[in-house]
Amino acid sequence: MTNPLRFFSFILSFTAVLQVSALSDTLYIQTNTFSLATAVLAKTTLRKDTLAAPQNANLEVSLNETLVLTLVNQDTIEHYFSWHDQSANIWVNPGQAVTLSRTFNSFGSYALLATDFMGQRLGASCTVLVGQANYKRFVWNLWENNANESLQIAAQNQTTIPSQYRPDVFTINGLDYPLNMNDTLGMVQGLVHDSIYITVLNAGNMLHPIHFHGYHVQVVQSYLAPNKVNWKKDSFPVQQKDVVVFLLIPDKPGQYPVHDHNLTANTSAGGYPGGMMTMIEISQ
Numbered sequence: 001m002t003n004p005l006r007f008f009s010f011i012l013s014f015t016a017v018l019q020v021s022a023l024s025d026t027l028y029i030q031t032n033t034f035s036l037a038t039a040v041l042a043k044t045t046l047r048k049d050t051l052a053a054p055q056n057a058n059l060e061v062s063l064n065e066t067l068v069l070t071l072v073n074q075d076t077i078e079h080y081f082s083w084h085d086q087s088a089n090i091w092v093n094p095g096q097a098v099t100l101s102r103t104f105n106s107f108g109s110y111a112l113l114a115t116d117f118m119g120q121r122l123g124a125s126c127t128v129l130v131g132q133a134n135y136k137r138f139v140w141n142l143w144e145n146n147a148n149e150s151l152q153i154a155a156q157n158q159t160t161i162p163s164q165y166r167p168d169v170f171t172i173n174g175l176d177y178p179l180n181m182n183d184t185l186g187m188v189q190g191l192v193h194d195s196i197y198i199t200v201l202n203a204g205n206m207l208h209p210i211h212f213h214g215y216h217v218q219v220v221q222s223y224l225a226p227n228k229v230n231w232k233k234d235s236f237p238v239q240q241k242d243v244v245v246f247l248l249i250p251d252k253p254g255q256y257p258v259h260d261h262n263l264t265a266n267t268s269a270g271g272y273p274g275g276m277m278t279m280i281e282i283s284q
Contacts, residue, residue: 022066022101027057027126029092030074031118031154036176038269039147039169042154044114044122050074054174056126056203058139058185063131066103069112073097077156079119084111084243085223107131108221109199111243121145121153121161125203127243136190137197142238142276144170144204144265161205170265170275177268177277188248188258188280196248202238208265208276209237212248214256215280221245235261250282
């Protein structure tokens with residue numbers, strides 16, 4: 001006959017094994033002005049620190065891990081956030097800290113995006129990479145805006161986007177080309193036959209068709225275009241608020257550019273080349 005105490009102890013141990021691990025982190029919401037190319041503009045960010053820099057945070061979790069995330073609002077207005085694949089808003093008042101949690105059960109990438117006017121238009125977002133720690137992985141957080149309009153939005157003098165939207169600054173991870181050549185998260189480096197995952201979040205206000213030179217990539221994930229998953233392409237339109245994951249397996253060494261296929265998006269304050277452009281460097 002089974003000892004009931006021993007059986008109960010086994011159940012407790014088995015339950016402990018099944019418990020999902022958790023990762024805790026804190027992100028700060030803040031709107032700042034900064035200089036890029038010849039323009040001064042405003043940007044709202046979700047960062048792990050309180051520095052006035054344009055980059056949003058990038059987090060990593062393991063498969064089936066729970067992320068416990070605290071958002072601290074350092075702005076003077078309330079902000080709302082939601083996961084890219086969910087509709088429920090998370091409301092964070094000025095000076096408030098709000099904690100949320102989510103367990104990630106699928107390989108891929110997720111995004112937390114601002115849904116209030118200022119936060120969304122000024123690009124507040126963060127990415128969460130799930131199960132990719134054993135691979136080479138990179139993140140391109142795309143955002144564009146009109147510099148003068150961004151300053152007006154940050155000052156709360158403008159609450160709508162004009163019908164004739166004319167952005168003049170285009171960024172990847174908060175930086176434009178060639179400043180982003182020092183961005184280790186954005187500039188892709190690897191070896192021939194590596195499995196390289198590239199997460200692309202469109203946190204901007206317009207469509208961004210991304211074009212690869214030298215290689216084709218496989219679409220692993222697209223929240224807004226799931227019918228394109230497993231397609232192999234050298235160009236792919238990343239819609240606003242979409243989170244796309246590409247798998248690049250280089251077949252040859254070389255250095256090749258990647259850029260927005262909209263020519264205007266390859267400028268910085270009107271100067272060319274610039275904007276949404278980066279490089280892939282593959283060694284033998």
